Amino acid sequence: MNITRRATLALPAALAAPALHAQAPTKMRVSVIPVLDVAPLHAAIREGYFAAEGIEIDTSTTAGGATGLPGLVAGQFRVVFSNVVSIMLGVREGLPFRFVSGASVGKDSPPDILALLVRKGSGIATGKDLEGKRLASNTRNNIVWLRGMAWVEKTGGDWRRVSTVEVPFPQMADALAGGRVDAAIFSEPFVAAALETHGDRLERIGWPISETAPGGTNAQYVAMAEDLAANAELFDRFARALHKGVDWVNARAGQPALLELIAAFSRVPLARLQRTALPAYPKGVTPAELDTLVATMQRYGLTGSYPASAGLIHRTARV
């Protein structure tokens, strides 16, 4: 049975060059978070781009990006989707992460995927007003927090005088509306959800990405350096399929087909997605964007020696 199937597969494969499809598909386990940023990956899975490259993707959802990265080091994942600050903190501590592909960056102008919300009538409008106040962020030391601190400084505040409180995204709107915090940095689709349900009590005062670093970097896919060196060809195929998924998504920007795809994997109601700001979906990672990010991290207390950015970008992300 197995032999005949291989034989029938071998014939067209011999005609096609390169002859990649002769073997059973290679399984790759990818750690993801069920957020908007991973739309291209799901598009590539659904449209069969990975199957065409002889790859079977097994996605594994984790509750946060920092759970995926230890799994990568332990060899449980081949590829991990994570926010760039977590990745760079790992790199700083000597973990051999390499960028395989870009995933999401902010757009040059509003609406951003991040938003700073306060209670209506609170009189808070700038970072200066936030000094001595409580600001909610989903975690400290990630990209959301970093952009928030940059926004505080950009609008005249001292970020050291703003106390950050960790509140999970789904609970932020309640914490803010209930007066437990004075402001909160939301990420989409929680911005849309908060304004949908608490729109009469909350208002937006800032776009942390486009006001501080237009088009700023947000999240990427990474793999281990030694795995990339040993299986460079496999990762070429992986990136090719993923980037076809990026093309699929970008070609459908603003169309119902894209929102339906996102609704299917994230379970966010379609009606809410229609009011949700999406990120830009890049294929590559540039040394310049990483250098800018590292400079920002150093500025807001995530100090240390980071290796040269160019060496962290695998060839598949140099597009």
Added chain:
Amino acid sequence: MWGDRVRAVLPGVAVLALLLAGLEWAVQAGLIRRVLLPPPSVIGATLWDLLASGAFVDPLLATLQLVFAGFAIGSLIGVLLGTAMGWWPAAFRLFEPLVELVRPVPKSALVPPLMLFLGIGFTMKVTSVALVVIFPVLLNTLQGVRGVDRVMLDAARTHGWGSAHTLRHLVLPAALPFVLAGMRISLGLALVLAVLAEMLAGEGGLGFLILDMQRSFLIRQMYAWLVILAVLGLVLNGIVAALERRALHWQNRNP
């Protein structure tokens, strides 16, 4: 006296040291990735820095405060409710379905309503610790109160003991070992939950620090804090065990 103490603890320490030595060897030999599990000697050095600088005191006190507040509230409710449910069938019928329905719900799934009603501060954290502490204490108390010897109860009745008198002088002393076993389980859980609560809505405490270190890949520091947490657990458990021995001793002397 001291010699006996040392001799009693020595074998355990030896096994622990042996395990650590094995781990040290495995990491040094390259069998385990250093970035995921640094050698114990390196963790030890980091731990020493933490202890010497006194930086461990504030987070430790924050966590301890949470543990004791939650444990005290939860135990009290557990003992009261457990005794009531074990002694009065009407109370049992009233509360049993509710208790059994709430008990298996993961407390992390209850975080959204807890945060909604209690906010993100100390009250929410203490409540989540107390919620976990209640159930083992309650169940063990119930088991203990119900397990009281029928013959003894009949004897008490024939001697004309009232309900309150029987409860105080017969039932509760008999249930005490069960209650204490429940409290000992609960104390371990209280510590775990306090750490979890600090991880969910963190502004300080051991849980927040451990998660923060983990997320920043400061693995050596993370393990150093974990050791502090483990030692805290050991000490707490030792205290309850000592109290238990005392209480049981007292019980045996006053039958």
Added chain:
Amino acid sequence: MRAPTSGTWLVLGLLALWEASARFGWVDSPNWPPVTEVLRALWQDSVTGELPARVGGSLYRMAAGLLAGGAAGVAVGLAFALVPLTARLFGLVVEAVRPIPIPAVIPPLVLFLGLDDPMKITVVALTVFFPVLTNTMQGVRAVEAEALAMGRTFGIGPWRRAACIVLPSCLPYTLAGLRVALGLALVVTVVAEMIAGEQGVGSYLVLMQFAGRAPEMYATVLLLAGLGYALNRGFVALEHRAIHWWFAMGR
């Protein structure tokens, strides 16, 4: 069908209060949906077969962890209580592991056990192990004084003493520990499934939290409550049998 007891009325009353508080806006939050909407979500994802499949997977992992952890707890508990040397050798290690919460040790956990069923089942087994261990030891200590001395005077050997006196006598304690562990096991299975992976109720909970779908989240909570209640009822029935047997044997 028995007539509803006062307890059932209490639960129903609380549910009605929940419904009213959400419907009439006493509590106004997207994280507080009316209970009828929660039930509808529960029904919808049940008829698609998604929830039943996930519950099945979670129950399997729970049962495997319960079995492994329970057996280990009884074995180690008996060993610690009957052979003091073992307690002196390994007690410290066991006590040092006990207070460490699972989320704090995800990196080493993933390192040694991966992210699949072995990791999740181990996490459940570890959780079950400690209450069973504590209660078993407690049970052995409680019988020691009265029964063991008698056994010794009658010249019964240590192995028979363990099997015929100690084990049956500490059964109620062990069962109480197991009953505590049963509730914990379900909770921890879900927590472990939340760490990583696509299977089980835990992963569903993560997905719905990220999607901001409160009715589905509470549907999971209700489902787990119901499941836990059913499991506990089943266990109590078994426990009654076991204790009857114990009374028949021991007294």
